[in-house]
Amino acid sequence: MELEKEDALSEWYHKVLKEAKIVDSRYPIKGTLVYRKWGVFVIRSIQRELEKMLETAGHEPTFFPVMIPENILGKETKHIAGFEDEVFWITHAGKNKLDVKLALRPTSETPMYEMFSLWIRSYNDLPFKIHQSCAVYRYETKHTRPLIRGREFLWNEGHSAHTDYGDAEKNISEIKEIYKKLINELLCLPFIIDKRPEWDKFPGAEYTLAFDTIMPDGKVLQIATAHHLGENFSKVFDIKYEDETGKQKFVHQTSYGPSFGRLLAAAILIHGDEKGLVLPPKIAPVQVVIVPIVFKGKTDEIYDYANKIKEKLDALGIRNIIDSRELHAGEKYYHWEMKGVPVRFEAGPRDLKAGKVFVARRDTGEKFALDYDEINNKIFELFKNIEDNLRDTAQEKFEKKFFKAENFNEIDEFTGKGIIESGWCGEKSCADEIEKHSDMIAVEEGKDAACPVCGGFGYRIRVAKTY
Amino acid sequence: MELEKEDALSEWYHKVLKEAKIVDSRYPIKGTLVYRKWGVFVIRSIQRELEKMLETAGHEPTFFPVMIPENILGKETKHIAGFEDEVFWITHAGKNKLDVKLALRPTSETPMYEMFSLWIRSYNDLPFKIHQSCAVYRYETKHTRPLIRGREFLWNEGHSAHTDYGDAEKNISEIKEIYKKLINELLCLPFIIDKRPEWDKFPGAEYTLAFDTIMPDGKVLQIATAHHLGENFSKVFDIKYEDETGKQKFVHQTSYGPSFGRLLAAAILIHGDEKGLVLPPKIAPVQVVIVPIVFKGKTDEIYDYANKIKEKLDALGIRNIIDSRELHAGEKYYHWEMKGVPVRFEAGPRDLKAGKVFVARRDTGEKFALDYDEINNKIFELFKNIEDNLRDTAQEKFEKKFFKAENFNEIDEFTGKGIIESGWCGEKSCADEIEKHSDMIAVEEGKDAACPVCGGFGYRIRVAKTY
Structure with a gap:
């Protein structure tokens, strides 16, 4: 999409x-x-x-x-x-x-x-x-x-x-x-x-x-x-x-x-992305979902392991759940990705044997194995990395949505694509003309851009299409 | 009062x-x-x-x-x-x-x-x-x-x-x-x-x-x-x-x-009591108020001590403040007692020297010295004692406010003093008579008390004056 x-x-x-x-x-x-x-x-x-x-x-x-x-x-x-x-x-x-x-x-x-x-x-x-x-x-x-x-x-x-x-x-x-x-x-x-x-x-x-x-x-x-x-x-x-x-x-x-x-x-x-929500860890209702990967005859062991992981996370004050529904693992992944849960832990027989959990990040899709004993040390660092990535990615996109315009052709070209920086002489009649093209969202002191109507200098302005 | x-x-x-x-x-x-x-x-x-x-x-x-x-x-x-x-x-x-x-x-x-x-x-x-x-x-x-x-x-x-x-x-x-x-x-x-x-x-x-x-x-x-x-x-x-x-x-x-x-x-x-609010610790906005008892030349030492106590309480997740206003200690006591703060810690030069804090309980007025090193061990026990005392005291008073009545003389005598247990035949016309004397607050199965109007048996009732 x-x-x-x-x-x-x-x-x-x-x-x-x-x-x-x-x-x-x-x-x-x-x-x-x-x-x-x-x-x-x-x-x-x-x-x-x-x-x-x-x-x-x-x-x-x-x-x-x-x-x-x-x-x-x-x-x-x-x-x-x-x-x-x-x-x-x-x-x-x-x-x-x-x-x-x-x-x-x-x-x-x-x-x-x-x-x-x-x-x-x-x-x-x-x-x-x-x-x-x-x-x-x-x-x-x-x-x-x-x-x-x-x-x-x-x-x-x-x-x-x-x-x-x-x-x-x-x-x-x-x-x-x-x-x-x-x-x-x-x-x-x-x-x-x-x-x-x-x-x-x-x-x-x-x-x-x-x-x-x-x-x-x-x-x-x-x-x-x-x-x-x-x-x-x-x-x-x-x-x-x-x-x-x-x-x-x-x-x-x-x-x-x-x-x-x-x-x-x-x-x-x-x-958000095409899979649904992507929530920053601090506001996510569930920060980690634990998905037990169950094979015949191994159910109890795996659930014991999932519970041990849960206890660790509980002790750290991390909001987490074990998804114990009788669904295919893939359906569970799909569900929690759509809900924006930042981190998924998968725990299967191989992970148990190796003393690891398999981690999937919602924001980047990155997957890696984490030592069970390292959970306490690594989980908050992981949350911080997720936050930093979300913040940086959003900031980068944001900064690409700023434009400069000197005339109405340029204002019309960029309107609806982000925030356009331009100038304004200070006369209300010129502002009314400008607002026929785009909403004036900010007026600041500064004479470095000319009014697209009369060419006069007075203020820096920002215009944009607004919600 | x-x-x-x-x-x-x-x-x-x-x-x-x-x-x-x-x-x-x-x-x-x-x-x-x-x-x-x-x-x-x-x-x-x-x-x-x-x-x-x-x-x-x-x-x-x-x-x-x-x-x-x-x-x-x-x-x-x-x-x-x-x-x-x-x-x-x-x-x-x-x-x-x-x-x-x-x-x-x-x-x-x-x-x-x-x-x-x-x-x-x-x-x-x-x-x-x-x-x-x-x-x-x-x-x-x-x-x-x-x-x-x-x-x-x-x-x-x-x-x-x-x-x-x-x-x-x-x-x-x-x-x-x-x-x-x-x-x-x-x-x-x-x-x-x-x-x-x-x-x-x-x-x-x-x-x-x-x-x-x-x-x-x-x-x-x-x-x-x-x-x-x-x-x-x-x-x-x-x-x-x-x-x-x-x-x-x-x-x-x-x-x-x-x-x-x-x-x-x-x-x-x-x-509550004549001094004002008495709040159970779990709902008190401030659970412990620390009052530094300051003498000339000792201000910094005492405030350092108060801050050390505060840090201990902070680490335990206890809502606490130091009252550093320029008021007499007595005015501070009066103020926080009125606000219902469950525990007061006083910290003066003698307490500092002895490695103690002086504790006052809001509920009982009891006062005692507590070792600084014992704060962590004793504070939650103290809160629990306060809760138990509030609960027991309230329960005792509550139980003394139950009365039994067999006739309107008795209902009238006890109405406004608490909850009166009586009987009711089940006829609405008799209930209307009863409610001229007191509000019927409960109707239960049970035939051990007679209707004060007709003497018939049917239900146990409770009547009382209500807010």
Whole structure:
């Protein structure tokens, strides 16, 4: 299957989601999903790693209600203007009409900042950083895609308050580091940070940074964002602190979040191959599958050996299973390859006799014998090699998807193949012309490329076809 | 404070929820809560332990959408009749009126069983067991109480399908064992399983078992339930399997769930004392707090010692912190006692010199010196002693709250003090009379007590004032 082609990729994607039991998209509300075992396990790994990193850095966990009273969601005018077409409204409960309509949270700035004003009193309370992992709700009218664009999606959202603009920026730097670890170290995915143009920033933000990756079909997927909110929300939610001199000041804020669904979708699509999923070891629900190769009369010995191997792996905290189903070994291989299990151990009579296990790597297909006594020493090294290979391979493909364009002919030629670097004079009318050809995903200071419309210099931009 | 008294208990409870940062009940929607750091940590421990036990026993994790189309929620007539007064309805999205109203899930039988009919085909697929940890929504019109009765509450719900009635009952036995481990072993709480009377069973169930505990004020709190659903849902959701002979049959089902909020509330109220929270070690966010006792000129040495102790505890996987705030030791003790931290280590110059740490137990107040070199050997034993003491103390109090009553004078005397055992003839009119005095929480086979209304024999019952 030629996975660089959009149609084939889409077919492959839906097949993998179904066969590997990641999600079921047949739930009878458009844009919603039922997450199945394999999907839950992977998302849980991603979520727990992220939460651990955030909490180590002093971000406190919280759970907020999913319902937001209309008057609170509407307090910041740009914010509500940006979301009002996408909000699900609860208007009735039991047989009663509610006095105040309740929104399903599209994001939690407003309910959280309503509480910030109760919690923050003094500079001693700052910086104040909280996060929650939850589902959010947006009535998408665009074409929905499982894990990529839905009306209910899973994410983690972080929110902070600071004494001043600069301290808030420091938090964004900290978040960049944490998300880099999540995206690049844990999930082995390449990404670029794009500062979105003014008209595409988060409603209510000073500026928005997006963490973008490139899918195999050349389209860009936004997997996380971070926003500097300045005093825009603190002024309407009245979040003030007393500084060292006794003066009342508004806090400066940031908010940020990665989409668990999009992270998973990117990992599936970027690492996957014609056999199915390829999962990085740290997020794989099963890291090693042990397949006993059974011959007549040898069943018990082989299972004893498989169990001994299992005990070793258990003691190392490695998620592993013995596939004891009554199937041909080939069917088992096919099944676990499709599920993306990083390492397969085969244990047959010859391996037992030689004191070895036969190892197959999911990522490279490489096969080799490993001494039973060397398992403890070698397994984490093997996982690391797999991670490095996935990361390097993805990075290499990513870097080949960057292009430079000086005019619309070139923009049109490269659009849909990756990210195109070009220039922009700074005039909105020229931006509108550019966006007829491709989406402007980043605007940066820099005068080394000319605007394809007027030839003027002002900014460096990146354009791409986006999900 | 006399915590057996209802008013004092309620005041104490609200104070602890606030000061220990468990929940904030000032969110501007009645019956909803903001869960803060300490509450999230404890609930997360409870949730993870439960999920581990369920998954080890073959229950697969899943996440379902929170929204249920009206036609699906309404398929089973008794079920919808039981919930229709409590459902939050989404009627609009953006500026559109929805064609089909969407309910916020009050429980997930209906959306899950809609999918069961797609997933289950053959006896090979059975038993089929899934679970999810999530929030559910019920428009409570009764008085709400934080963690105990709310309009949004956190729970885990499990759902199963089986070949026959008996296999479904086996699953309920398995669930009883898992919930016993959760409630009694992990949380050190006493409970009794009560088979609810017909008129109080889950809407759509054959029968309902409830896991009840008794609060310090003598009122009964239902902390979990398990329902045998028979074929009631499989017939309306058309969940059939092909048996070994090729015949199509309806599955038999069960559903079950504990409330995380109520488990936490019970742990807070049953183990707590006049100083605040007392948390069992396994669910305590901080298991050991290290308080350096600093004298002039000795600060560095003492902090080095505290750090060495911390490293030991870290290596054992024990959640611990050094309280390095510039406060008097007494203020630190007060703070961590209020937060329920099970063990305090004090490390001062004399302890350092003697190679010891000074230990204080939160549950008994007992204090003793422990050799630094003995920490590894003794700490888990200490945790176990604390757990055993909490469990035994709670069990002892629980058992003293059981009474027997033969007539209404006795029922009235004991109502509000605990659980009263009595009899019932089996006539609904007599039950209605009994329920004017106290709630009937259990009906069992057995003719050893007479009905307080008519004197007839039929069943053993338990009555109590309930939350």
